[in-house]
Amino acid sequence: MGHIQITPSILNSDFARLGEEVARIPGADWVHVDVMDNHFVPNLTFGPTMVEALARVSPVPLDAHLMIEDADRNAPAYVEAGCGSVTFHVEAAKAPVRLAREIRSAGARASMALKPATPIEPYEDLLPELDMLLIMTVEPGFGGQKFLDLCLPKIRRARAMMDKHGIETWLQVDGGVSLETIERCAEAGADVFVAGSAVYSAEDPDKMVAALREKAQAAQA
Numbered sequence: 057m058g059h060i061q062i063t064p065s066i067l068n069s070d071f072a073r074l075g076e077e078v079a080r081i082p083g084a085d086w087v088h089v090d091v092m093d094n095h096f097v098p099n100l101t102f103g104p105t106m107v108e109a110l111a112r113v114s115p116v117p118l119d120a121h122l123m124i125e126d127a128d129r130n131a132p133a134y135v136e137a138g139c140g141s142v143t144f145h146v147e148a149a150k151a152p153v154r155l156a157r158e159i160r161s162a163g164a165r166a167s168m169a170l171k172p173a174t175p176i177e178p179y180e181d182l183l184p185e186l187d188m189l190l191i192m193t194v195e196p197g198f199g200g201q202k203f204l205d206l207c208l209p210k211i212r213r214a215r216a217m218m219d220k221h222g223i224e225t226w227l228q229v230d231g232g233v234s235l236e237t238i239e240r241c242a243e244a245g246a247d248v249f250v251a252g253s254a255v256y257s258a259e260d261p262d263k264m265v266a267a268l269r270e271k272a273q274a275a276q277a
């Protein structure tokens with residue numbers, strides 16, 4: 057298992073002052089940017105132009121989570137926009153291996169996401185092509201939803217597959233991650249944690265990042 061990383065999502069931050077919002081979390085490992093197209097999910101956020109502007113001012117690298125249709129065609133723009141990691145949904149990709157290779161060769165970390173009802177088993181042989189696997193712990197589309205415990209067995213199975221293959225793929229969880237739920241995720245084998253409302257509803261977001269990190273590290277040990 058890799059070292060613990062905390063990745064705040066700006067989805068529930070103040071979109072009118074995004075530059076200031078990312079400056080409030082200098083202790084984070086990444087900033088998670090949720091790109092939504094109102095087709096793959098019933099919500100709409102921003103596109104590559106906005107992401108590029110944010111990449112220029114963010115104190116930490118951007119981790120793009122693309123909840124958009126036609127990932128094969130649309131994902132490369134987010135590498136060009138300056139994201140250090142680009143996650144596409146397997147449900148929206150026609151050729152996930154080709155896309156992961158394209159993202160890597162363009163210079164970013166390649167990551168693939170699974171919705172709660174998408175099984176990991178058909179993708180076991182694909183794991184070496186990925187720098188990170190994202191297992192969603194809510195239905196994608198909105199921040200502030202309740203963590204789905206039913207996703208924990210899939211996290212355990214994914215971690216076991218990575219161990220079996222002896223690969224260093226990071227395992228990210230996203231949705232409802234908080235001080236209450238992060239230990240369960242770390243115990244199951246996750247090492248990269250997205251937290252949106254937990255971080256941005258805290259009085260001091262950077263302190264919350266540190267508290268989440270501490271809990272996850274204790275649970276992983």
Ligand SMILES: O=C(CO)[C@@H](O)[C@H](O)COP(=O)(O)O
Pocket residue numbers: 065067068088090121194195196197198199200201230231232233250251252253254
């Ligand atoms: O991708 C998504 C939602 O689709 C997430 O990144 C959420 O934005 C995380 O927010 P919380 O569940 O932590 O409030």
Ligand SMILES: [Fe+2]
Pocket residue numbers: 065088089090121230250
């Ligand atoms: Fe996300």
